[in-house]
Amino acid sequence: MSISEQEKRKEQERVDQVIDTIDRQLGTLQEQAGHVKADIVNIRKHFWDDVTVNVDDPSEAIETYVSIKQQAEVLSERERRHRHAQKRLHLLTRLKQSPYFGRIDFTEDGDNETQPITLGLTSLLHENGHDFLIYDWRAPISSLYYDYGPGPAQYDTPTGTITGTLERKRQYIIRDGRIRSLFDTSITIGDELLQEVLGQQAENQMKTIVATIQKEQNQIIRNEGNRLLIVQGAAGSGKTSAALQRVAYLLYRHRETLQADQILLFTPNPMFSSYISTVLPELGEDNMSQTTFQEYLEHQLKANFRLEDAFAQIEYVLTAMNEPGYSARMEGIRYKSSLDFMQLLERYVALLKQEGMIFKNVKFRGKTIISAKIIKKTFYSFDPSLSIPHRLELLIDWLLKELKKYARQERKQPWVEEEIQLLDQETYLKAYQELTRKNSYSDDSFDDYEQEQQLLATWVVRKRFKPLRAGVKQLQFIDIPALYRRLFADPIWVNRCKQEQKLPRQWRMVAAQTVEKLEHGKLAYEDATPYLYLKERIEGFRSNTAIRYVFIDEAQDYSPFQFHFIKQLFPRANFTVLGDLNQSIHPHATGNGLALSSLFESEQTATIRLTRSYRSTRPIIEFTRRMIPGGDKIEPFNRSGLQPTVTQAANKADLASKIINHIKTLQAAGHRTIAVIGKTARESQEAYQALKSDVPLRLIQKETASFESGVVVIPSYLAKGVEFDVVILYNGSQEQYGRENERNLLYTACTRAMHELHLYFIGERSPFLK
Numbered sequence: 001m002s003i004s005e006q007e008k009r010k011e012q013e014r015v016d017q018v019i020d021t022i023d024r025q026l027g028t029l030q031e032q033a034g035h036v037k038a039d040i041v042n043i044r045k046h047f048w049d050d051v052t053v054n055v056d057d058p059s060e061a062i063e064t065y066v067s068i069k070q071q072a073e074v075l076s077e078r079e080r081r082h083r084h085a086q087k088r089l090h091l092l093t094r095l096k097q098s099p100y101f102g103r104i105d106f107t108e109d110g111d112n113e114t115q116p117i118t119l120g121l122t123s124l125l126h127e128n129g130h131d132f133l134i135y136d137w138r139a140p141i142s143s144l145y146y147d148y149g150p151g152p153a154q155y156d157t158p159t160g161t162i163t164g165t166l167e168r169k170r171q172y173i174i175r176d177g178r179i180r181s182l183f184d185t186s187i188t189i190g191d192e193l194l195q196e197v198l199g200q201q202a203e204n205q206m207k208t209i210v211a212t213i214q215k216e217q218n219q220i221i222r223n224e225g226n227r228l229l230i231v232q233g234a235a236g237s238g239k240t241s242a243a244l245q246r247v248a249y250l251l252y253r254h255r256e257t258l259q260a261d262q263i264l265l266f267t268p269n270p271m272f273s274s275y276i277s278t279v280l281p282e283l284g285e286d287n288m289s290q291t292t293f294q295e296y297l298e299h300q301l302k303a304n305f306r307l308e309d310a311f312a313q314i315e316y317v318l319t320a321m322n323e324p325g326y327s328a329r330m331e332g333i334r335y336k337s338s339l340d341f342m343q344l345l346e347r348y349v350a351l352l353k354q355e356g357m358i359f360k361n362v363k364f365r366g367k368t369i370i371s372a373k374i375i376k377k378t379f380y381s382f383d384p385s386l387s388i389p390h391r392l393e394l395l396i397d398w399l400l401k402e403l404k405k406y407a408r409q410e411r412k413q414p415w416v417e418e419e420i421q422l423l424d425q426e427t428y429l430k431a432y433q434e435l436t437r438k439n440s441y442s443d444d445s446f447d448d449y450e451q452e453q454q455l456l457a458t459w460v461v462r463k464r465f466k467p468l469r470a471g472v473k474q475l476q477f478i479d480i481p482a483l484y485r486r487l488f489a490d491p492i493w494v495n496r497c498k499q500e501q502k503l504p505r506q507w508r509m510v511a512a513q514t515v516e517k518l519e520h521g522k523l524a525y526e527d528a529t530p531y532l533y534l535k536e537r538i539e540g541f542r543s544n545t546a547i548r549y550v551f552i553d554e555a556q557d558y559s560p561f562q563f564h565f566i567k568q569l570f571p572r573a574n575f576t577v578l579g580d581l582n583q584s585i586h587p588h589a590t591g592n593g594l595a596l597s598s599l600f601e602s603e604q605t606a607t608i609r610l611t612r613s614y615r616s617t618r619p620i621i622e623f624t625r626r627m628i629p630g631g632d633k634i635e636p637f638n639r640s641g642l643q644p645t646v647t648q649a650a651n652k653a654d655l656a657s658k659i660i661n662h663i664k665t666l667q668a669a670g671h672r673t674i675a676v677i678g679k680t681a682r683e684s685q686e687a688y689q690a691l692k693s694d695v696p697l698r699l700i701q702k703e704t705a706s707f708e709s710g711v712v713v714i715p716s717y718l719a720k721g722v723e724f725d726v727v728i729l730y731n732g733s734q735e736q737y738g739r740e741n742e743r744n745l746l747y748t749a750c751t752r753a754m755h756e757l758h759l760y761f762i763g764e765r766s767p768f769l770k
């Protein structure tokens, strides 16, 4: 039913009234913010005026402390108010441009009055103080808008479910305070609006989707009460978008108790982190913490190893097929990513409770002062029913006492005397003062000299022992690398731990490869998590209890071992895990579901599937879904566009020249972000060299930290999660994408395209394109 002109006018009048209210509130808020700011400046300027500083007399010192504390509290309260006001000002300014995007007319059962409810980015209260002119999109009642079309409807509130009838659902596109379009819709949220949003050009930052959240996405956003929420969704189905709006929802829903830094998102790479970093601020919230699993591993391991990263591992997997030892390494990768290997490590730890711990000698000035043998003997002399970490605590106490004894003896060594002679004047003076303070000086100058020497010797030795004591407290006397290495170097140990389990067929080779790397101070990516797990199980898990929600995006690229490890790192957290098996590109992917089945009890786990894909035009989705088994279940959002093209090139020179011409045509047509996607870093480098003299472009590498518009060359596995106006696949040949494990890579690359997709190949085209 079309909306009459008269009604449209009335709608614009309402928008105008709302904007007037926003203007008034903005004015008041600006004034208040100004006062608070002046207050802050004033307090900072006169901070010390109102504080009486007197530290000589103990009671006055306490008073001084209290008065400083009071001043600081007043200041920090004002600063908090100022930050809050700034945030609200920012939101209201945005609201003024586009006050709301939706309206529902709802009649609650038992009530004969219909309430019009308008939804926007944040709530706006009428000046009467109790009516809402705009409801926050995250308010309980706003759920109706996303979940229902006209007819019976209900929503949950903290106090129960409210039922009623939704009389009307209307959508608005308001820009700069003017209604640009307006339509009534049924169940799905305005195809018109989605068409408009999705038809726009790619940006170098992800956008918010609050005006067009779809029903199944809303379920993800508002899910509560599960320890684990699994989202399995096709490429472009809005998994990342739903995750980010969910973060905003959680921050709103639990605003009294939850801070943004208690939410942690694992992202696939730093560029992706930068790509999504503006979404939360746009929604008026602080950003959650973000990290990559690689960053975590590096932080933990870089002091001891040269750590291979996940991308170097993928690069190896995709380029080293003809190197010796390749198939053994692949077997090793799969095994070390499995829960079988985790169990094997568990049994290893159980055995270590009885015997076999490996310690390092504690050395001082190159000499062993407490031998590994004695440490081991002492460790196993403690009550065997105590856990390993508990016994290590006892061991630390014992070692510190031993060090103390040793330090005392050491004071008489000639090196100490030599160092005393080299001490500076200031230290001598300090010793003098110390002895004077203690009234230790006598009239006997020989005695006095002795005393001074003793004190200086104590200081010299203490200083030299300091790193040793710190090392003991940090458990540096345990030889974790040797413990891990032994599993691969000593068949007796691995056989004791494996019990009925089957080791990889080429175990001997896997073991030899592992030992060889460890001996060179290297740790392969597949060893990093198991190594850390062993370390944590021995030393005691250093878990993070502050984090309340963990989000894992691109979850198909995590191994079962990694999931279980992450779970133990965050014992108090609820998990939201988002992935697409068809995009799994890591060699450790199990291929049968996200490796999550045993992570939590089934009653604590919910799974939501997204099958509708929004990123690409219908022709692109119809083309890409043919590349993967079960692709027919992916539903394209009905957006028209050009058919993808597949073009053969005669050779590399021809390929480069064809692509250069194509990029120029695309740029002339107004496309801003164009990605030439190579299979690997190696191929992307080659493409970059071939194209760079004719078109300005940027090569994206694993270290690249930010995402920019323009023409880029990017390896397929780094393009995860991001999107471009146009994708040009550099070489979709049989040679590059002929093996089964290359299918997902091709699919991932092609599904990055929003509006146009063009593939080139040399020789035979990939079988997945036939």
Ligand SMILES: Nc1ncnc2c1ncn2[C@@H]1O[C@H](COP(=O)(O)OP(=O)(O)OP(=O)(O)O)[C@@H](O)[C@H]1O
Residues within 6 Å of the ligand: 194, 197, 198, 207, 209, 212, 213, 214, 217, 233, 234, 235, 236, 237, 238, 239, 240, 241, 242, 580, 583, 614, 615, 720, 721, 722, 723, 751
């Ligand atoms: N409800 C929606 N309204 C508007 N745009 C949407 C909606 N859902 C998804 N999109 C858009 O679709 C595109 C893909 O979304 P997103 O990146 O969240 O998908 P994804 O499932 O994480 O994709 P992939 O797995 O391929 O990385 C984005 O441009 C996003 O803005």
